[in-house]
Amino acid sequence: MAGHAWIGLGLLAALGAAGVAVLGRLGLQQMDVVLGTVLRSLVMSAVLIGFAAASGAWRNLTGGAADLSARTWLAMLGAGICGAGSWLAYFAALERANAGPVAALDRLSLPLVFVLGVVLLGEQAGWKGWLGVGFAMGGAWLIVWDQLAP
Numbered sequence: 001m002a003g004h005a006w007i008g009l010g011l012l013a014a015l016g017a018a019g020v021a022v023l024g025r026l027g028l029q030q031m032d033v034v035l036g037t038v039l040r041s042l043v044m045s046a047v048l049i050g051f052a053a054a055s056g057a058w059r060n061l062t063g064g065a066a067d068l069s070a071r072t073w074l075a076m077l078g079a080g081i082c083g084a085g086s087w088l089a090y091f092a093a094l095e096r097a098n099a100g101p102v103a104a105l106d107r108l109s110l111p112l113v114f115v116l117g118v119v120l121l122g123e124q125a126g127w128k129g130w131l132g133v134g135f136a137m138g139g140a141w142l143i144v145w146d147q148l149a150p
Contacts, residue, residue, distance in 0.1 A: 041084070100147070101147040110136045
């Protein structure tokens with residue numbers, strides 16, 4: 001990977017995800033899960049359209065310069081469906097449980113993505129990565145188990 005900027009961006013993504021958990025839990029105290037997810041999606045869409053317009057990416061799409069393949073459209077459609085289902089399940093879980101354990105379970109996406117990247121995308125993984133998968137799974141289990149303990 002070129003440079004190390006991805007590390008800062010990854011940490012920024014983690015901070016944003018933490019905000020989703022905490023603020024989502026607060027917001028769901030007086031709101032239906034589906035409506036909360038819809039409102040979050042609308043806000044996200046508005047912010048993202050603003051970024052796309054400011055960066056010129058929106059102009060590339062609407063002007064035909066993007067020339068996207070059917071495979072690309074299908075992949076993004078699938079990602080959108082997966083994301084919507086994930087958000088609905090996440091907010092439904094936040095409505096029923098504390099933010100920490102819900103976020104821990106949600107972060108099991110990390111080992112799942114790691115394994116699927118190796119199996120489906122042919123990505124390379126060394127022993128340190130596999131050890132990290134084990135730690136991530138163990139850490140999530142400990143956080144959830146702490147919540148379940150009497």
